[in-house]
Amino acid sequence: MRIFIVHAHPEPNSFNGALTRSARGALSEAGHEVVVSDLYAMGFNPVSDRRNFTTVRDANYYHQQTEEANAAAHDGFAPDIQAEMDKLFWCDALILQFPLWWFGLPAILKGWVDRVFASGGRIYGGGKWYDRSVFSGKRAMCSVTIGGPPPIYSDRGLNGPIGAILFPINHGMLYFVGFTVIEPFLVHAPARISDTERRIFLGRYRERLLGLAHAPTIAYPKLVDFDHSHVLKSA
Numbered sequence: 001m002r003i004f005i006v007h008a009h010p011e012p013n014s015f016n017g018a019l020t021r022s023a024r025g026a027l028s029e030a031g032h033e034v035v036v037s038d039l040y041a042m043g044f045n046p047v048s049d050r051r052n053f054t055t056v057r058d059a060n061y062y063h064q065q066t067e068e069a070n071a072a073a074h075d076g077f078a079p080d081i082q083a084e085m086d087k088l089f090w091c092d093a094l095i096l097q098f099p100l101w102w103f104g105l106p107a108i109l110k111g112w113v114d115r116v117f118a119s120g121g122r123i124y125g126g127g128k129w130y131d132r133s134v135f136s137g138k139r140a141m142c143s144v145t146i147g148g149p150p151p152i153y154s155d156r157g158l159n160g161p162i163g164a165i166l167f168p169i170n171h172g173m174l175y176f177v178g179f180t181v182i183e184p185f186l187v188h189a190p191a192r193i194s195d196t197e198r199r200i201f202l203g204r205y206r207e208r209l210l211g212l213a214h215a216p217t218i219a220y221p222k223l224v225d226f227d228h229s230h231v232l233k234s235a
């Protein structure tokens with residue numbers, strides 16, 4: 001398989017860093033091709049604006065989706081965005097590696113999504129979304145480190161269920177552009193567990209990655225399950 005890892009952590013020696021190093025090693029040893037976008041190391045610009053484009057549709061008013069449609073039609077994406085799009089089209093599976101920050105993605109990774117997941121038909125739009133999208137058939141997974149322990153992210157926990165917290169990413173970003181979404185790989189409180197426990201998590205992560213093609217996925221409904229108002233048809 002061809003695996004694309006988007007890594008978002010400012011410290012190479014963090015547990016996130018260890019997870020990505022472990023992933024690259026295990027997957028390469030098993031004969032998979034791996035490409036990593038280490039966003040901090042690349043100095044990736046997460047600010048979405050006119051610098052996303054080499055083309056201009058309307059110089060007087062910036063409307064991002066209008067500029068995206070124009071760029072899609074005229075090959076007008078800036079080189080840093082085009083390079084990330086190329087990696088998305090190349091891969092069979094995408095992995096987002098990040099620490100949970102404020103119940104969501106670190107800003108550098110949110111900015112990567114804002115800029116790279118462009119509308120106008122290149123990544124989504126014009127009838128391409130969810131299971132009828134350009135990435136249909138590809139898999140994606142979040143690998144997330146979380147400061148708090150599991151009980152606080154349980155159904156009755158103070159922070160609410162982790163599945164609900166990751167829904168905007170798993171459903172609103174990955175499934176929206178067509179990926180089949182694998183259940184996330186979660187490591188809680190990596191700073192508060194022992195070295196032995198950390199090694200166990202790294203081993204489990206390697207196993208998950210080597211079984212990526214068959215790992216359990218989130219069973220989101222398909223477009224055909226919804227009526228013309230995009231409301232689920234009654235059973």
Ligand SMILES: Cc1cc2nc3c(=O)[nH]c(=O)nc-3n(C[C@H](O)[C@H](O)[C@H](O)COP(=O)(O)O)c2cc1C
Pocket residue numbers: 009014015016017098099100101102103104144145146147148190191
């Ligand atoms: C800006 C920021 C926001 C954070 N927000 C959360 C949060 O919403 N929930 C949580 O459990 N931990 C939160 N944390 C803790 C990180 O998730 C935790 O330190 C990280 O996952 C540990 O992995 P690392 O050692 O690789 O950095 C936050 C940390 C920072 C720096």
